[in-house]
Amino acid sequence: MSAANKRSFQTLDLAYMAIGAVLIALCSWISIPASVPFTMQTFAVFLVLSLLGGKRGTVSVLLYILLGAVGIPVFAGFSSGVGILLGSTGGYIVGFLLMGLAYWLLTRCLGTGWRAEALAMIVGLALCYALGTAWFMVVYARANGPVALTAVLSWCVFPFIVPDLVKLGLALVLSRRLAPALKIS
Numbered sequence: 001m002s003a004a005n006k007r008s009f010q011t012l013d014l015a016y017m018a019i020g021a022v023l024i025a026l027c028s029w030i031s032i033p034a035s036v037p038f039t040m041q042t043f044a045v046f047l048v049l050s051l052l053g054g055k056r057g058t059v060s061v062l063l064y065i066l067l068g069a070v071g072i073p074v075f076a077g078f079s080s081g082v083g084i085l086l087g088s089t090g091g092y093i094v095g096f097l098l099m100g101l102a103y104w105l106l107t108r109c110l111g112t113g114w115r116a117e118a119l120a121m122i123v124g125l126a127l128c129y130a131l132g133t134a135w136f137m138v139v140y141a142r143a144n145g146p147v148a149l150t151a152v153l154s155w156c157v158f159p160f161i162v163p164d165l166v167k168l169g170l171a172l173v174l175s176r177r178l179a180p181a182l183k184i185s
Helices: 003-028 041-069 082-086 090-110 114-144 149-156 158-182
Strands: none
Touching: 003 041, 041 082, 041 090, 041 114, 041 158, 082 090, 090 114, 114 149, 114 158, 149 158
16 A cells, blocks of 8 residues: 555545544534433434444544533533533543443454444443443542432442433444445445
8 A cells, every 4th residue: 555545545644533523523522411411422323333333433532522511512412621520420422432432342352243342332222321320420429419329320330221222222223224325444
């Protein structure tokens, strides 16, 4: 491969990762307000990971988080800033990065068949829930006093499990349809 081809490939990777971050941002704006808003972010994270692979998909998630941290309104409700990341729901946003890392690691070990991808996404989602819930409990306790784990799970996890699994399935089906048309390798 010549130097020009390597440069083009790297440029294409950068373009894919930027588009992945934009897709996550666009889907975060589709939101139903709640203590932890219902958004399409998780769908976008699943889709980006499945389409771009673990490495490029995880970088897309990181880019999305960094865009929001510097003040570009990419988070739910057109919000942004470090304050959002340090707020009660910030752990779930940072948890998207854990989703990407888990996906990257597990698909490297298990392959990229739909079963391996689904397992990697489920493990990543569980890590996202765990980090987000712990983060929520700490931030909430500082502002309002102690809160029971069962209460936080009932606010922040249980209502999201079925919708997130549906989003996961849709992302896998859609990525299988889109990948050949987009010629993403």
